[in-house]
Amino acid sequence: MIKIAYHPIYAHPLPAGHRFPMVKYELIPAQLLHEGTIEAQHLFAPEPTTEENITTTHDAAYWQQLKALTLPYKEQRRIGFPLDAQLVEREIRIAQGTIDGAIYAQKNGVAFNVAGGTHHAGSNWGEGFCLLNDQAIAANYLLNHQLAKRILIVDLDVHQGNGTAEIFTNEDRVFTFSMHGEKNFPFRKEQSDLDIPLADDTQDEEFLSILNDKLPTIIKKHQPNFIFYLSGVDVLESDKLGKLSLSKQACKQRDQIVFENCLKNNIPLQVSMGGGYSEDIKIIVDAHCNTFRTAFHLFS
Template sequence: MIKIAWHPLYAHPLPEGHRFPMLKYELIPEQLLHEGTIEQSSLFSSEPVAEEIILLTHEEKYWQSLKNLTLSTKEQRRVGFPLNPKLVERELMITQGTIDGTEFAFENGIAFNVAGGTHHSGSNWGEGFCLLNDQAIAANFLLNKKLANRILIIDLDVHQGNGTAEIFKNDSRVFTFSMHGEKNFPFRKEISSLDVPLNDGVEDEEYLSLLEINLNIAFERSKPEFVFYLAGVDVLSTDKLGKLSLSKAGCKERDKLVLQSCKIKNLPLQVSMGGGYSTDIKDIVDAHCNTYRLAFDLFT
């Protein structure tokens, strides 16, 4: 059975002005349950991640400031919202959900986290609504436990995975592949193992052609034993922040390229959902749900 990390705290309300994007964390599992794609037993919740696991990835000074809610005003502005204990607890649960998902991926081929994909968090900073980098922490967990020796992180959110790139810049065991809007946030990019910057307005055909070419390069160069995939749907033409012009069908085909590649190569895959900021919440939820529908078609 394909397992999906989720908890009601994922939809914990942010301050005014940030609540709309949080609705998807409730609506995605509701939609998948309603249509029969998943059963209630597909969903699992995790305890907060342990401090020693966080410190495999993030510097202690940053973690202590986050834990004790003592980030400076400037640091909180970089994160994008003021901290509170529930938001930190939420991040800890999401991160452990991604780690637990790796175990389910080894068992079933693929596993999901309804949230996660917090790729703007670097070793000593939070940024862009990201406090801890869930997939980077999970990758370091696998390396530390010797459950994988080579890891590929595929980041197809519209924004560069700058935090992930910074964390692994000197670690050849982790190959970071980011395909993103060149002129979009973050405006100071880091250097991934493989970056594919895109012009504004790129549509399905060009996007999918570039992805297929570079996905093959990433697999060939990394020779991974485990794959993480950040499946942000802010690549849609309807997205308020994305600046690209993919259709829902194109976004689904993007996911199919990644999922099929891992299935054919018999590589375990953990998927975190990343961003999505379309004006109509239905566009966000449907595009995310397509990723799950594909997985259940391919892996069950």
């Protein structure tokens, strides 16, 4: 059975007027349940992950500052919102949801986290709404527990996965692949194993052509036996922060390309949702739900 990590704390409210649409984390599973794509048994509520799992990926001093809510104000500004205990708990539950999902995926082919994709968190910093890097933590968990030998992280959010790239700079077993807006946040990029910077207003055909060309080549060269996929929908033309011009249909085709490559090569994958900032919350939710719909069609 395909499993999906979801916890009510994912929708923890941010200060009034904050532009990050936390409500989407409630609406995505609600919509999938309403339309019958999933049933309640597909959802599981992750526990908080352990400090050992966190400090395998993140600097212990940084984690202690998060835990004690003593991160300097300048560092909190870099993250984008003031810390509180629920936000920290949210992040450690997201991290465990991605670990659990990776384990489920090895049995069922694919698993999801309704939240996650916190790819701007580096080994000793938080940034861009990200405190802890869920897919990096889960990748290290698989490696350290001999559950995978070689891992590919496919990051198709509109923003470069700078934290993920930094964390795995010296880890040959993890290949980091990021297609992202060249002139978008973060403005100081890290170096992934393969970065594909895209010009503003990149449209469907170009994006899909690049992905169709590069992903099979990476898989053939790196030979991963597990894939993490960050499926942000901030690549949409309607996104107010994204600067690319993909249609909703192309976003769905993007997901299908990733899933079909995994199926063709018999590689399990875990999917975290990443960003989405369209003005109309219905567009965000529907585009994210398309990722689930596509996977359930292909893997069920």
